[in-house]
Amino acid sequence: VSTDAQRRSTRDRPAKRPLSVDAEIEAGLRVLKADGLEAVTMRRVAAELDTGPASLYVYVANRNELCTAMLDRVIGTIEVEPADPERWREQVHRLLNAMVAAMNAHPGIAHVALANIPTGGNALVGAEAMLATLRAGGIADQPAAWACDILPLLATATAIEGDIYSARVNGETEEEAIERVGAAFRSLPADRFPNLAALAGAMTSGDGDERFAFAIDCMLDGLLAASRR
Amino acid sequence: VSTDAQRRSTRDRPAKRPLSVDAEIEAGLRVLKADGLEAVTMRRVAAELDTGPASLYVYVANRNELCTAMLDRVIGTIEVEPADPERWREQVHRLLNAMVAAMNAHPGIAHVALANIPTGGNALVGAEAMLATLRAGGIADQPAAWACDILPLLATATAIEGDIYSARVNGETEEEAIERVGAAFRSLPADRFPNLAALAGAMTSGDGDERFAFAIDCMLDGLLAASRR
């Protein structure tokens, strides 16, 4: 005979295993993917592991530590390629787009990245790849070093924007929200807001990908300029 | 004779006034300045106004709406100056530094800015000033329009970093944290992390202000390059 507990564990989740940080991380990521960061509570993660919230504290100091560990796991899914001087610019775009994609696949994790300055093992692999690629592109040491902070920051911010729309704020899609903001710009009094009114179209043009690519290219051009100085 | 209530209100807070969005915003900002964003709970703000949490919902739909209103109030403290083509670069730096300072004076509010895409009235004034200054500097319309998103984003991210240190994560100061990270970089195996090991010094050099100024200048140079294309 199969008990209720057995039936539940084979249907909803992996069979009950001994607790461990890894088990908590995986349970946390399941909750994150399903219901977003807010749903990642100690109680919910514990329930996912068929135990009580207190048990989680055996392997993890608190909720923030669990979230940080989850973040490093997500960063670990990003694939890096060896730096190639011929394609360095494209490689930077690919790496940053992969970061955004990995974070968008786990809605809310981007907030954890901003609140904590990622220094986990996998973040270091990403930083090493970024640094190698920037240097391959001829960017000088100091600009390259600082860019390792700035560029992932743009990726994180872009991912957070993605979260906003995937959460369907006010039930709007991204397009609807942009259109609404554009209408607001156009209806602004032109005497007090001449520039916003004039550039209403430019302000709302382009999707997230296009704007992100533009920001990256601006930054890279600026880094190259700084490298020549 | 002065009652306990009178004495308390003159010592601790403004005299009890009728409820209003403004009263809630001001109470919220007092809590924010004193104890950070986490402490801004409906219950705490209500207590600050000598009432119960349910009363707040008469003027505000939920906690997020209150936080967004608080953010717009903070943005309103930023002073803008008319665009001057002779000093446009300096003006961009001043405006963005003022944004960071305003947010750092209210620890945690930067998170609200990222989670919500500020579109309040005061945010529009800031955007108009930014746009005017960028155009005065010769930046073309489309780059200027997109820069209105990207540049404040850098400011917000910088403010969040400031929050991390003002919170004294692990009781460390900013300098101690940078030194710890630097030590970690230097001790990395040079065969797997040749670039990080080589640039450990560059990675940790410069304080927040210097890095922020560098990021702004890179971005502006990139925007100028894009404007010429």
Added chain:
DNA sequence: ACCTGAACACCGTTCAAGT
């Protein structure tokens, strides 16, 4: 019309106690 008491359905974290 404006406000609120009381309740509902949750939180993170601790710690004494169990196995």
Added chain:
DNA sequence: ACCTGAACACCGTTCAAGT
């Protein structure tokens, strides 16, 4: 040694009821 029941001190939000 590893795990957990129960409790502590909180949350946001709703809604019927009061003034």
